[in-house]
Amino acid sequence: MTTTITSPSLDLAAPPTRPTRDSFWTRIAAELAEAIARGVYPPGERLPSEHALAEQYGVNRHTIRRSLASLSSQGLLRVTQGSGTYVEDFAVELTLARRTRHQQSMAQAGLRGVLRVLDAGTVRATAAQARALQLPARSALLRLAVLGEAEQAPLHVGERFFPLPRFERLEAVVRETGSITAAFTAHGVADYTRRESRVTAQMPEPALAAQLRQPATRPVMLVESVNVDTEGVPIEFARTWFAGDRVTLTVTHDE
């Protein structure tokens, strides 16, 4: 089990800024969060409807919605139109290490990982892509848009770029096997390692949120990474968006 990464319930020190009189929605959000923490609403449980909460707290429904939106984006709640608002339970732990393998990460988490090719094509490298892959600008690249799933639930989606003509037949193999590693092997790459990963937190665009099947109110993690072969030659540049909802990234530094 993962050590629970709780919401930042820190009273690190008094806020250095203003002693603003809290707004209604802030106070209500805090009260609901505490109720959830104390198990009044256990994981999976449905909260009272917005209408009911509004009545209960004596505020307008919009005010309640503001509170719920906040808690939802902090990862405590999941809101579903037409159904209700539910208390969330927690996330899959993925490993980001020198020898990162998608399937392995999944297996580690006790899940069966599937990699699906959404789209494929040939593109010319942008300046940034060329730099990452140590190629001349505007080199030809194979672009794969892929979706990583486990137990029906999408965990990440992204685009991966491979130098051409070296990896010309890659798409077919990935589609067949659902594995990048297998495809590399088929291209004579016996082994490869991850050189670097860059992580940022973002709010997803609606389309991205839909693909990851997570609310647009919850953050995603964008990981930009470069894989190199045993010679140190870059063979893949990837931009992967992870569902912040369901994924924790663990970076191990031991060698």
Place this chain on the structure above:
Amino acid sequence: MTTTITSPSLDLAAPPTRPTRDSFWTRIAAELAEAIARGVYPPGERLPSEHALAEQYGVNRHTIRRSLASLSSQGLLRVTQGSGTYVEDFAVELTLARRTRHQQSMAQAGLRGVLRVLDAGTVRATAAQARALQLPARSALLRLAVLGEAEQAPLHVGERFFPLPRFERLEAVVRETGSITAAFTAHGVADYTRRESRVTAQMPEPALAAQLRQPATRPVMLVESVNVDTEGVPIEFARTWFAGDRVTLTVTHDE
């Protein structure tokens, strides 16, 4: 300069779910994002006021606010009450590696880093903390709440736990020098390395957002990390919240 981590403007493939007719606020957000991308509103520029935008798009001001909130949480805009809405420019790159040193990371980014102690005290280890530090449950720990700044701007804030009585005098040294490394040295720890880091994206609580001086609408990155001395004995367990606004984490895997 960092390779620009742009917002996920991906048309990876058609959304697998529904062809929902986009809402007004979604379409307006997309149009504004494109205008920003094309330089119609360059970084630092002030957008027209909400009132003006509402008129321009022929919608209610609240609809515009929904669009701006979305773009703001994606990191494209910064909204300031009483002043206006501005196009953002980008982030500091911090390194997360086996030999992570706060001051070094800062220097790398061309900044003068300062570490300030917000609060200090003695606590008893929770189960999770004890496990991370390989100590018996409820062991005595020194807890430091620290704030990392560069150029007046807070970059991260967090709490760090150190085993007692080994690091009894740590607080004083950190307060004096503003450096954890220096404090470890003073305690006879010649060298130390980071064993593991766990990264999640969250929306900040209002208090945290205030401390990081970033809007509560933008995600933060929570990094849980363990540092060990040369013997492999854990000496620090830290939970650090990074301003998603201003920070990119780079994980290097090369040894």
Place this chain on the structure above:
DNA sequence: CGATATTTGTCCGTATGTATA
């Protein structure tokens, strides 16, 4: 399967408060 009620999502309009210039 279809009809209906429930629940959340979007949008409008208005009013008042608060921060900034």
Place this chain on the structure above:
DNA sequence: GTATACATACGGACAAATATC
């Protein structure tokens, strides 16, 4: 102090998704 701009809150209406009968 005044004007401007964003923040919060209220009330109402209808749409869209879901659940239920």
